[in-house]
Amino acid sequence: MSVDPQRDPVKGQNGQNVGQGGGKNGYRVIGSRPLRPDGTDKVTGRARFGADIRLPDTLYGKILRSPHAHARIRAIDTSRAQALPGVKAVVTAADLPSVESKIQDLGEGAINLRYLSDNLLAHSKVLYHGHPIAAVAATSPHIAEEALALIQVEYELLPPVLDARSAMAEDAPILHEDLRTDEMGVRGDRPTNVASHLRHQRGDLEAGFAAADVIVEREFFTSPVHQGYIEPQAATALYNADGQITIWTTTQGPFSVREQVAQVLQIPIGRIRVIPTEIGGGFGGKINVYLEPVAVLLSRKAGHHPVKMVMNRDEVLKATGPTSGSYIRVKMGANKEGKITAAQVFMAYEAGAYPGSPVGAGAGVILAPYRLENLQIDGYDVVVNKPRAAAYRAPGGTNAAFASETVIDELCEKLGMDPLEFRLINGAKEGDRRADGPVYARIGYLETVKAIQAHPHYTAPLEGKHRGRGVASGFWFNWGGRSSATASLNADGSVSLVEGSPDIGGTRASIAMQLAESLGIPYEQVKPQVTDTDSVAYNDVTGGSRTTFATGLAAYELGQKLKAEMLRRLADLWETEPEAIHYEDGVFSHGEERLGFQEAAAKIHETGEPVMVSTTVYPKGVGPGFATHVVDVEVDPETGKVTILRYTAAQDVGKAIHPSYVEGQIHGGVAQGIGWGLNEEYVYDQEGHLLNASFLDYRIPTALDLPMIDTVLVEAPNPGHPYGVRGVGEVPIVPPAAALANAIYRAVGVRMNVLPMSPARILEAIWAKEAQAKEPV
């Protein structure tokens, strides 16, 4: 592996900051790269993740899962399992209260509670391979597993339906007899697998295509892919003898877990306390509950013992996550000047067993980077016999961009235009209206295109056989949501920060940095803690790229409030008004009086009541994210294997609070996008059995599959945040699959329309192209 001296893998800080606010820009803390406060525990193995919780007297819970993709449950006999020594409780759907149909917003997607309940333990039908049917609590996990084998289930097999288009067919097997299509607000009148149909429309499509000099229409197929977090789901629940419930779980949203458990078990939230453990990756997949309500039921039935449930990887892949497989058709026209004249999109997303695919988000993403006068997007949410789709980093975005960004590449080819120039002509900027409605405030999309244009990666020639370079862009909405936090001043001048946003990728640091900046103290003096649902007010999930933005805003406000409170107290001491006290560089002064921050804290501690402030926020000024990526690949024409030679991602990050973790988000998103693009997919047989439920066969990228990933942090400040923060976590997963497809085309001349672009598929495409070339004309 050659190393470019310009890109020294050790010393070369690979990220560069460009645009407004580059460098530290007058900030003392923001833009620096301090160590994370939870780091030592994580490099020494001390940090406690979901499966590391162990209470005295714990029982172990295991789940029996359906071996079939679609079947009616005729009977369940648990008597032999119950009789096994060591077994303390067995539960089935009969132990779940019946819940009404009611849509529950989980933060990154909503679900009908009845479906949520049915996904925990199947009531009358199993709808996917791996669907839970019963659960056992026993004195050891091995006894619990033995007990599962003693449960007898009688099934009536039903034909499975395994992709969106088959499920939409007139004569398709129906998953839910009571499901009716929500046809743009109007309820359909017959059983169907199509849960909803949405449409975005603008201008005159026909006129738009008539004005085009070139038109490209293509269809695209993608499979479900999994978030692939390394830590499987794990939860421990105690249903105490007084009816109080405590749940220790690895989750992106302890408050969302509390809400979901309360709703499906019909228990007031006031009786439930959720304690989040450290979380070993989520990417959207640790928002829905799978284990927690079942563990609560088992704990109650087993006589108020704590019950610990940990999934294995097979269960994680079969029954949690994945994001939707999809069928997408894109038709786009452009004129000779390179302006897009019309775009028409059809997208059908597999929701899995219950309605709720991210087709709405996909429909918002697919044309978002462009200024369009004539467009129509139709999106369908379709149930199939696969696990219920969950959020996965920019849900629905990667497969959508794969379709639209490769069609754009083909348009550019036909027009003989540089793909980045084309994007500069059509790219959205402040004041333009997004395809799905809203008008953009300040955004930095065009800056990301220009950043790639000017980057040494893009300006360097790419030489060699079977090599190609591709570019693609992406958009993500980002989210605000609700956050709450408190800050307490300690006598030594340190500040205890208590927040309710689980830290998945360094947010303790990025939140603490904003408090330190706001308060004018060193980062090291802020001590952040993530707490449980009884110790801070409500917080939405860590997801939607919202935490550094919204909880960061809360930290900013805490800093302002704490400062105001300290000024008030010092004003009392110095017999003056708070406004008369000058505070700068951590020093309070008034006339002859002068106190450093620590001295002031000590003085306040000695002379009166303690200082603590709290804040709650629900910010509306969310800044969306844009990215443009460039990738160089080499394709082996003998094997179809793609080697990534170089990858550069430019992204509008608003303001990078901790640039290392911003780069890290981009690296991680790109890596997942590459996995989705080249390797990852759920493979089913015709009966709907998942064939690759292990990390051996569901192949996520290893260190050997990836190069260093260069980042360019474009900083177009978000006007909706005091430091200009935009969410950064999601948009980097959007462009990679499309960028790779465009690079593969330039390397070997085949346009890929299926994800993943595995060696076998690329080889088949190469062979098909060769066969076509040989045909007599």
Next chain:
Amino acid sequence: MPSKVMVSTHLNGQEVTFLCEPRQTLLEVLREELGLTGSKEGCGNGNCGACNVLLDGVLVNSCLVLAVETEGRTVTTIEGLTPPDQLLPIQQKFLEHAALQCGVCTPGFIVSAQALLEQNPQPTEGEVRRWLAGNLCRCTGYDKIVRAVLDTAQTLAGNSAQDSDQEVGG
């Protein structure tokens, strides 16, 4: 229930005797019987490396070793690898490079990287990537992890060069 077997092993510098079922893996015994939860189970079948430990100094996936197989042998986990009074250079470099996000794969990477540096103190980027291909990370894209390992090697080489300079000079 199968009867339990008594096993004596040299674990993290101490003689340890424990009872386990023959079917229990080393990983399960470390975590559930001995309270050493630094080794993580990410897959349970040797594909992710989150449970990496050293068995007689050799890097293994503890989910693929039965606990009874460790009778009379030496086991070093992330807990035993960490010096009592400070972090290992590789641990410090992981922090400085932000080479972890969620941190659940990190103990496995530390054990694995340390084993690499023991036997190849000056690995190339390609060698680091090949060695770490048995450890899955879903958060970082490996970029900062690879940099942290290379930087550790460079720093240690610099230190030992300095040490030998001083020896010559002294």
